[in-house]
Amino acid sequence: MTDLEQTYNTTTPCKKVRHIQAVVAGKFKVMYQPGSAFEQTNLRLIQQGLAVHETPHFLIASKHENQPIILVHRLRAHEVDNNIGYYLMRELAPCGLITSDEDFEAAMIAVVISISPHNPVEAWNLFSLNTLQRLREKLNDLSSSTEAADFITPFAHIYHRLLQLKVGTSLLDVGCACAFWPVLVAEQAQTTSARIVGVDSRGDAIAISNNLASAANMPHLEFRQIDLLAQEFLQIDIFDMVTAIALLEHIPEEQLPQAFDHLLRVTRLRLIISVPYEEQATLAYGHQQVFTREKLEQWGKWCVEHLQDQGHFWCEDVMGGLLVVERR
DSSP states (O other): OOHHHHHTTTSEEOOOBTTBOEEEETTEEEEEOOTHHHHHHHHHHHHTTOEEEEOSSEEEEESSTTSOEEEEEOOOGGGOSTHHHHHHHHHTGGGTOOOSHHHHHHHHHHHHHHTSTTOHHHHHHHHHHHHHHHHHHHHHOTTSOTTOSSSHHHHHHHHHHHHHHOOSSEEEEESOTTOHHHHHHHHHHTOSSSEEEEEESOHHHHHHHHHHHHHTTOTTOEEEEOOTTSGGGGGSOOEEEEEEESOGGGSOGGGHHHHHHHHHHTEEEEEEEEEOBOSSOOGGGTOOSOBOHHHHHHHHHHHHHHTTTSEEEEEEESSSEEEEEEEO
C-alpha cells in the first residue's frame, strides 16, 4: 500500500449494490455513475423511497439523519479537477450539507476517489494533472475574468503575478497543498539546478505533491511534512524566495506573529503572502480569521519592524491581497 492509499484508509469502498461502487468519507456516501447510469440511479433511489434532489453535477439523497448522505455524480474524466470544490460549495452548501472544513474535505475526497475506488493514487493523479493543465492554459491566456466562477482561474491570476515577482534561484512554498505552484515554477525555470521545496503540515498533501511531481516528470522537487509553527521549520534552510499562498487565513490570529517570524527567518530576499479578502471567515474552508487590505498593510509594517527596518514592503490586490516583504 502506498503512502497516498494509507492516507485515505478511512475512505472505505462499500459492498457493490447492482454494480454500484460507493466510497464513504465523513457523512457522505459517494457514487460515480457516468452516462445513462446517472438517470438509472436516480430512478432506483426514488424507488427505494429516498427524497432525491438533483443539481447540475450531483444527485443528493438521504433517508435518515443517522445515515450517510448519498451523493451521485457523473463527472467525466477531464472534469475531475479543483473545480469540484466549487461545485460542492455552490450545490451542496446551500442545502446545509457543508458547514465545516471537515464536511468539505470529506466530500472532496470521496468524489475524487469515487472515480477509481480501488486505486486512489490513480484518481488523485487524474485530479492533479487535470488541474495543472487548466492552470497552464489559463496562464497562457489570462483574458479570463478575475470574477470567473470557478476555483482555478483565481489561482492562475495569483500564480501569474508570483512568477513576475520571482527572485533568486531557490524557492520554499509553505502550505504547498497539491504542489501546483512549485511544479509551475519548475516548468518556468526549465532547469533542475534551481532548488524548489514545498512543505505542508498534512501528510495527504505531501503524498499528493510527490505523486504530482513524479507524474509531471519533476523528480528534483522536494516535499516535506513540516508545520510552519513548529521549531523544526526553522531548520529547513534559507531560501531566496518564500511563498505562503492561501495559508495564513487558516492560522488563529494569536499565532500570526510566530508564523510571520518563522517565514521571515527562512527568507533571504523576498517573502510573498497571498490571502483572500473576506467579510467573514469561510468555515467550510477552515478559515479562522478575516484579512483586509488594511490588516495586510499592518502586518507588512510589523515585518519591517521585525527586520529592524532592514527591508520594505508593499501590498497588491490580486484575487484578494498580496503582501510582498523585501529584505535589503
